[in-house]
Each structure stands twice: as C-alpha cells, then as structure tokens.
Amino acid sequence: MSTTSIIQQAINQGKGILRLAPNWVPRSFCIPGRRIKLHPDDYYALGGERGGIDERWFASTTPADNGPLTSPNEGLSFVVLENGGRVGKALLRDAVAELKGALIGDKLWKEYGSWPMYSKFFDNQEPLPHHIHHDDEHAALVGQKGKPEAYYFPTQVNNHGGDFPFTFFGFEPGTTKDQVRACLANFDKGDNKITALSRAYRLQPGTGWNVPAGVLHAPGSLCTYEPQRASDVFAMYQSVIMNRRVVPTELLWKDCPADRKGDVDYLVEVIDWERNVDPEFVKNNFMKPMPVLPFAQTEPEGYRDEWICYRSDAFSAKQLTVLPGKTVTIRDSGAYGLICMQGHGTLGVWPIESPAIIRYGQLTHDEYFVGEQAAKEGVKIVNESMSDPLVMLKHFGPGQICC
Numbered sequence: 001m002s003t004t005s006i007i008q009q010a011i012n013q014g015k016g017i018l019r020l021a022p023n024w025v026p027r028s029f030c031i032p033g034r035r036i037k038l039h040p041d042d043y044y045a046l047g048g049e050r051g052g053i054d055e056r057w058f059a060s061t062t063p064a065d066n067g068p069l070t071s072p073n074e075g076l077s078f079v080v081l082e083n084g085g086r087v088g089k090a091l092l093r094d095a096v097a098e099l100k101g102a103l104i105g106d107k108l109w110k111e112y113g114s115w116p117m118y119s120k121f122f123d124n125q126e127p128l129p130h131h132i133h134h135d136d137e138h139a140a141l142v143g144q145k146g147k148p149e150a151y152y153f154p155t156q157v158n159n160h161g162g163d164f165p166f167t168f169f170g171f172e173p174g175t176t177k178d179q180v181r182a183c184l185a186n187f188d189k190g191d192n193k194i195t196a197l198s199r200a201y202r203l204q205p206g207t208g209w210n211v212p213a214g215v216l217h218a219p220g221s222l223c224t225y226e227p228q229r230a231s232d233v234f235a236m237y238q239s240v241i242m243n244r245r246v247v248p249t250e251l252l253w254k255d256c257p258a259d260r261k262g263d264v265d266y267l268v269e270v271i272d273w274e275r276n277v278d279p280e281f282v283k284n285n286f287m288k289p290m291p292v293l294p295f296a297q298t299e300p301e302g303y304r305d306e307w308i309c310y311r312s313d314a315f316s317a318k319q320l321t322v323l324p325g326k327t328v329t330i331r332d333s334g335a336y337g338l339i340c341m342q343g344h345g346t347l348g349v350w351p352i353e354s355p356a357i358i359r360y361g362q363l364t365h366d367e368y369f370v371g372e373q374a375a376k377e378g379v380k381i382v383n384e385s386m387s388d389p390l391v392m393l394k395h396f397g398p399g400q401i402c403c
Helices: 005-011 092-097 105-113 135-142 175-186 265-269 281-287 295-301 372-377
Strands: 018-019 024-025 051-057 078-083 086-091 118-120 150-153 166-167 199-202 209-210 304-308 316-322 327-330 335-341 345-348 350-353 367-370 381-385 391-398
Touching: 005 018, 005 078, 005 092, 005 166, 018 372, 051 166, 051 265, 051 335, 105 265, 118 367, 135 391, 150 316, 150 372, 166 209, 175 265, 209 281, 209 304, 295 304, 304 327, 372 381
Parallel strands: none
Antiparallel strands: 018 367, 024 051, 051 118, 078 086, 150 209, 166 199, 304 316, 316 391, 327 381, 335 367, 335 391, 345 350, 345 381
16 A cells, blocks of 8 residues: 555544554663553663663654664654554655645645654653753754753653652853863763753653753653654763763764864854853743633533643643543644543544553554644544543644743
8 A cells, every 4th residue: 555545544534633653762871761651571672782762752753863773764653544454554754745734734834844843752760961952053054953842741651750850951050151161071081060060950740841942951850741843953961970871972972063073162152051041940941731721611611721831932732631521622723743641532533542551563542643624623532431531742833822
C-alpha cells in the first residue's frame, strides 16, 4: 500500500483524527527514570551502546539528533492504519506534506510549510546537564531553528521524584560573563562547576516552567512533559553530573559552526544574558495551570480544561479532564496532538485509554493527532469509567493560546 493511500485511508478512518504509534527515543548520556510505562525489559531495547530509552516523542515531524548511531526515522511519529488485522504506517511528516492545510490549518501551512512543534516525555533518574538551546540566529548558523520549550510535570507519571527533583535555571543575578567563560574553558578538566553560578528550584508535580531559547537549564529528575519548537538543537555546558557522570566534550561543541569550534567566546555569545540573570525569573517563567473557563462553569458540563503551557508564542499546551461517566464535546481553534494520561473511553470514533505498560514496538490507543477541521467542529469524548477521570495533554502549534 502506498504512503498516500495509507494517509488518505487513515484520515478518513479517523474522521479527521489520526492515530499515532508510540515513538521511543534513547539518549546515551541519560539514565531512564522508568516512569513512561515502557516494559522494564525494554528500556535498553536498542542496545547498551545507544543508551537507555528515556524519552517518548509526541506528534513529531522532527528527527532526533543522536549522533552517528541514530537509526532511520528516529524521533519521527508514525500514523497507524489498522484494518481487518492488517497494519499500515506512514510518517506524520508525510501526512502533513500530503494533507497540508487540510490537516494542520491553512495558516500554519502557509507560514511554516510543516507542523512546527512537537512534545515529549523526558524521564531521567538523574538531572540532565546544564545546557542550552540556541536561538534562531545561532541555530541558523548550523542550518537549524531555535528551540524554545516548556515543562509540565504530570502527576500520573511522577510516582517518585528521581535522584534530584530540582532544576537549575540560568545564573544567579550578579554573575559575570568572565565567570561563565572560565567554567566553559575548564570543561575538559573535570567538574567545571557551572551550576555553582546558578540557582535550583524545587519541582512541583502539576506545575511547569517556560524555557526560552538561550536560557541555560539543568532539568531535574521529575518525569517531564515538554512541548517545544520543532528542533533538536542544543549544547551541553556542564561537564560532570552528580559527581559521577561525565558529559562527552563533543556535546559542548554540538551545533557549533565549524569555524567557531574551540572558541569559548562563541559559547558565551549563545547565552541570552538578560534572561539568564533575570532577578524575576520565577515571576516571568513559572507556570501554574490556568483554567480556560472557570471550573464552576465547566464541571457541571462534565469537564475541566486548563492551559498548562502558555508563556511561549511558538506552542502551547492544555490539560483536559473529562469527569467520570461524562460525555462532552470539546472545540479548539487549531490542530493538536494529544497523549492520554489516565482513564479510558472514546475520542471521536476511536477508543482511547492510558495503558499500564507498553512493550517496545507495541501499538497503543493513547496518542492521536486531531486535524484543524475536527478540532473546530468539536471532538466528542466519552469517559466510560464511573470512577476514574479521563485525562489527556494536548499540544498546539503557534497562535492557539488564549492570552
């Protein structure tokens, strides 16, 4: 069956809603926190050399950049067509290219010619290194796009906090560029102690943070839902984590132009200095869920709808809760991807459920992509449990946030 045929049949089968396959991504420099429902035997399904699987990517048309061992289509989401026991798959990237504005909306297609964001779980036992995602100007030097992102810590996948549930952001106000430059120059000399110049914040399940491009961050060990722009550009600025894990030097110079490699001054240039030393960093970047409408208005109708990521103009995200036994029709102004976190029921013509455990390569009914027309017309959702809420996280492209 051709890719075009699969895509057309899939969009018709789902009446504007595409079913997606789980999309697992390993990171060689990370230790999985084992909270993303992958079977315990499968966290190293790709082999020890690739590292543990600590990420699941959602609605992704962005390939993962994992070095020379990266497998074909790693990081890319697949549309699933299952009919009469036969399974066909096609890349979501190809579905967007085939359906264009009919899937993601004419506005996004005309402006970007692609689905311009994706989301993921990253799930680590230890914190990640203090690292940076380049802004548009510096990312363009290596043929990429800048990468703002945001964090939300779902309660359903944070039964434990890992080894260090605190995240370092930026630098302590008053830090100088010379101090940072000295840390970067000492990257190969053991622990460069760059987080000694930073400030750590305790992470709270049910809340989140905005992380603009150019801001240093060392994500803590909560399992994190992370909407972001469609890019995988980054550089690691911390050399040793938890006094026991060494960061390879090549990751310091990742996504650095060839003619600037070895130039520590360039690494400093990438930093958005004002945002990194912002004395009101919490006020400007911390996010508590914000109801789309007052709960007093929506709960009698059977649901709660909350913005959970709302400080970026590159993407946004919601948490939708359908109360036990309720049927609702939810309308949104644009296309979105979603992942079911809790409960079971139906989503349009599809079953939807949050599995307890997933084998590597197994198909599920917990992830979908809702086209713009279906979103605007409204998606009928039924919570078939009489006791368990049906909870899903929804990730949107640019221009969907309410305020």
